Amino acid sequence: MPDALYQLVYYSRNHIAGDQAAFTANVENILAASRRNNVRDGITGALLFNNGCFAQVLEGPLGVVEAAFERIQQDERHGEVSLLALSPIETRSFPNWAMGYVGSSAAQAASFSAIGQGSGFDLSLLGSEEIHRILRDLAVEEESAAA
Template sequence: MLVRLMYASRAATPLADADLAAILKSSREHNPAEGITGLLCFSDGVFVQVLEGGRNAVNARYKRIVEDRRHQDVILLAYEEITERGFAGWTMGQVNLQRLNPALLLKYSETGRLDPYAMSGEAMAALFKEMCASGAIEVH
C-alpha cells in the first residue's frame, strides 16, 4: 500500500549549504532501496518534506526523522493512502525558492514567507503541487 506523508520541522542548529547538500545526497542514495520518493524544501531553518512509498518504509523513515536530533518541533502536516505517486521520478527533489514566484507563497499563506506551522496540511500540499508545476524543483 502506498502512502504520502508530509511533515515540517525546524533545524536544531543552523545549516550551511553543504549540510543541506549532504542530506539530499544521503536521501538520494538510500531512498531507492526503500522505495521512497519525495520532495524537500528548506527555508529559514525550516524543513518541509513529502515522502511517498510503502506504508512501512515511510512510517519507519518518519520515525527516524522524529528521533533525529538535527530536527526539532516536528509536526505531521498530512498523511494519506494514495493510489499513485506524485513524485515518482524523484528519489528526493529539492524546492528552489529563488525560482518561485513570491505571489505563489502569498496565495497559500498569511505572508509571502514559507511557514508550514501557520498553514494547513491541505494548503501546504496544494503549494507543493504548484511548486512542481512552476519548475521550482531541482533534481540531481
C-alpha cells in the same frame, strides 16, 4: 495490502547551526542520504526549506515511509517535527523525484511569496494539503524548466 502507497506530510524547525555555508552543506548531505535511501526503499517526495522550516512530502509503502519519518524525528538537525498527515494514496505526486528539493531559487521563492505573506511562512499555520500543493506546484515548475 502490503504494497499500498501512503503519503506522509510533516514540517520541522531548522536546528542546523552555523552560517549559510554550513547550512548548505548539511542540506546537501540530507538530500544525498535521502536520495540514496529513498531509491533503495521505493520512496518518492519533495523537500522545501523556507524561513527556518522544512516541509516534506514522502510517498511509498507504509513501513518504509514510517521508518524514514522515524529517522527524521531522531535527526538533531530537525526540531519540533510535526506530522500533518499520513494517508493512503492511489498515485504518487512525485513519481520522478527520489527526493526533490524545491523552493531554493529566487523564482521558486516568488512562487510562494503570497503564502508567506499570509502566514509569515510559518508552516504550523499551513495544513498538509497546502504544503502538498506548494511542493507539487514547485516540482512541476522545476520539471518544466528542466525539460
